[in-house]
Amino acid sequence: MPPPAFAKPDNPMLNQSQTPMNNNDIQADVVVVGGGLAGFACALQAAQDGADVILLEKLGEIGGSSAMSGGCLAFAGTDLQKAASIEDSSELLYADLIEVGKHENDPALVRAYVDHQLETYDWLKQAGVEFSPVMETSSGQSVPRVHTVDPADTVRALAGRAKDTGKVRLLLNTSALRLIRDAHGTVVGVSAEREGNTFTASGKHGVVLASGGFCKNPELVHRYAPQYDDAVFIGGEGNVGDGLKMALLIGADCRDMIYIKGTYGKHPTDETNHHSLLAVYKGAIAVNQDGKRYVDESISYKLLGDACITQPYGATFQIFDHPIMQSGDNAVRILDIERRLEEGLVIQADTIEALAEQIEVPAHVLIDTVNTYNGYVDAGHDPDFGRAHLVHQHGELVRIETGPFYAYPSTAAVYGTYCGLCVDAAMHVLDVYGDVIPGLYAAGEMVGGLHGAAYMTGSALGKAAIFGRIAARSATRI
Ligand SMILES: Cc1cc2nc3c(=O)[nH]c(=O)nc-3n(C[C@H](O)[C@H](O)[C@H](O)COP(=O)(O)OP(=O)(O)OC[C@H]3O[C@@H](n4cnc5c(N)ncnc54)[C@H](O)[C@@H]3O)c2cc1C
Incomplete structure (x- = not known):
């Protein structure tokens, strides 16, 4: 079998210093599956912390649902809020998230969101993301806290910064297929496919699943939320639940599935x-x-x-x-x-x-x-x-x-499924007994537990950026 064409020769994201171990297989410190906001927040943070990253994106372009979204992110206590005389805080955000989620959220994940939201807002700005003044009208917020971005530009900005580190290798048109574990059950990589060729992408520190939700898989949505059979399904074309299935196959647990909402x-x-x-x-x-x-x-x-x-x-x-x-x-x-x-x-x-x-x-x-x-x-x-x-x-x-x-x-x-894998506050994926699956992390829309029974405007993109960074930090053990 010929070696896969890992990336187009003119792909600026290809880090030429990383060569395959053999004809087909590649390795890095961390493998990230999915090129939306969560995937790139994770890849950039990991690279900034010194790790080499392979990022697999199944489509021919980056962005996923993130790029086509409304671009609203929920942050509290920002300079833009202060400029508009809006008094807000992490604690108020915490209380609102729990209230909107009808106390069905995992408090540890809500805490992780609020503890890392302000630094993530600043981090995004440093990465070149531009926020518009705070939007007045938004649901589930006791004070206005929607910070709006151009969503496609935001993903592009993070991808550009990731490229600049020289440590992130992006493989487009490349689908992760299955998680690979070693003899101890630790996740050490994924099998992947590109243009008909399969190969292994190994992550010394593990794999981060950031492959989004499954809103483009009406059959899977039907399994959990049959009341939405007649709804319209809109989102990234690649968001069909691959990551969820890969994790379920090795014993991961999931939550909030009954709270899928249109x-x-x-x-x-x-x-x-x-x-x-x-x-x-x-x-x-x-x-x-x-x-x-x-x-x-x-x-x-x-x-x-x-x-x-x-x-x-x-x-x-x-x-x-x-x-x-x-x-x-x-x-x-x-x-x-x-x-x-x-x-x-x-x-x-x-x-x-x-x-x-x-x-x-x-x-x-x-x-x-x-x-x-x-x-x-x-x-x-x-x-x-x-x-x-x-x-x-x-x-x-x-x-x-x-x-x-x-x-x-x-x-x-x-537009999104907002339910998914059980994780702890460090984004380790948990199995059905609540134990950490070693080497496996998740971030973004494929994570369940943050929203609980309902969703606050801006908390899905917020979750993608914040949890992507947390997953990176955990995977690189920094
Ligand atoms: C129209 C619309 C408007 C929205 N507006 C907002 C909003 O204003 N505010 C808000 O908070 N949320 C909003 N959302 C929800 C939000 O956009 C998503 O929850 C968030 O972008 C998810 O980010 P992500 O990185 O987890 O997933 P995505 O951005 O969807 O990225 C996942 C990526 O993984 C790739 N992938 C999937 N399977 C594989 C595989 N096997 N191998 C490799 N790659 C794979 C996909 O192709 C995709 O590119 C909106 C969603 C939509 C569709």
Whole structure:
């Protein structure tokens, strides 16, 4: 068998000083599987700590779900928050994460997140990542703490820094297939495949799985969350659960699988916009095909996804008026209703009655729903669902009364799975008895336990960066 073409000759990430042990096999201090944010945070940190790294990415380009994400990261106590007079702290972040997760999270992982979040924010900035001013509207946060980046640029920045160290060897179009263990059960590498050739990538200090979740594997999602069969599945094409399966095969445990959730606000048929639109966070109400509200619209968009997917046809409408459309920060993609209007995705009418006819819900019911809701806004009390704010604990409710009126058809999209391998706070993967599987680490979306029952905006990308670095430090034993 010919040796694999390990990387394209012009691949700038190929570290020419590392040569295969024999025709096929390669080795380094650490093998990282997956070229998204977690993988590159891990590879760069490991390289900065002096380790040689092999990073395997199954697709022809880096980025995974990270690169196509909304770019929102949850950090607390940053310079950007201080500049906006937002008082925040690691302890407040800890409390919010636990509350949003309904106490189902692993407290040790939440602690690991908050203890390393601020240094990771600074580390990302040093690596050339640029953050925009803190976003006001976000779910699950008692104070605004979403720090926004260009997600593809962020992965590229870390990859560039990793390349500059001369210690990271990136192999594109290379799939990790199985974990390899020595006679003592320690994970010492992976078997991998590239262009039909298989070989072994050995890691002296072990293997870090950073291969993302499995949102592009609807069959696997069905196994844990059949209620999302009719959802839309959006994420990195390579995110089909390879790492999870590899780890399960050697006895790893997993958790939070029942908490897979879709995100509300995805147009059911539009294929051009990956991202949800959350008019509800600007004051819209959500109504089902009967024209009735069914939920407190201020809750996390993941819980809104749960609520939507159980409604008839798994699709509902966000209903709002002209002032709501124009309010808020349209620079934020999930709030930019005007853009969706220009794209022809928002249904518009001069009256609520005419809007109801267009979206084929009973007009008298929708009129009654809107009038009743406006009464609740005036009274400052929503006895039906307890909505008190626009989003989480922010924003005053507003009446829906000034035409034109609008409807945005919305379903739930599974953007990530947020559940996965059991790890300890050092990112060692744990087996079904809770023991460390020696030599095996995990980071990013394939880790379960941080989010618990629900998800705080920005905590998945945050988890990728923070846990990627922790895994590196543990694997390099520094
Ligand atoms: C549209 C969208 C918007 C989102 N917005 C946000 C947001 O604003 N904030 C937030 O916190 N989260 C958001 N998320 C979730 C977040 O992007 C992910 O949870 C996070 O990026 C996961 O990072 P990761 O590095 O673990 O995985 P990924 O970035 O998905 O990287 C995993 C990589 O592993 C590769 N891989 C898989 N299997 C193998 C294998 N066998 N061998 C080699 N390589 C393999 C994949 O090809 C992929 O490149 C969003 C997700 C989507 C899809």
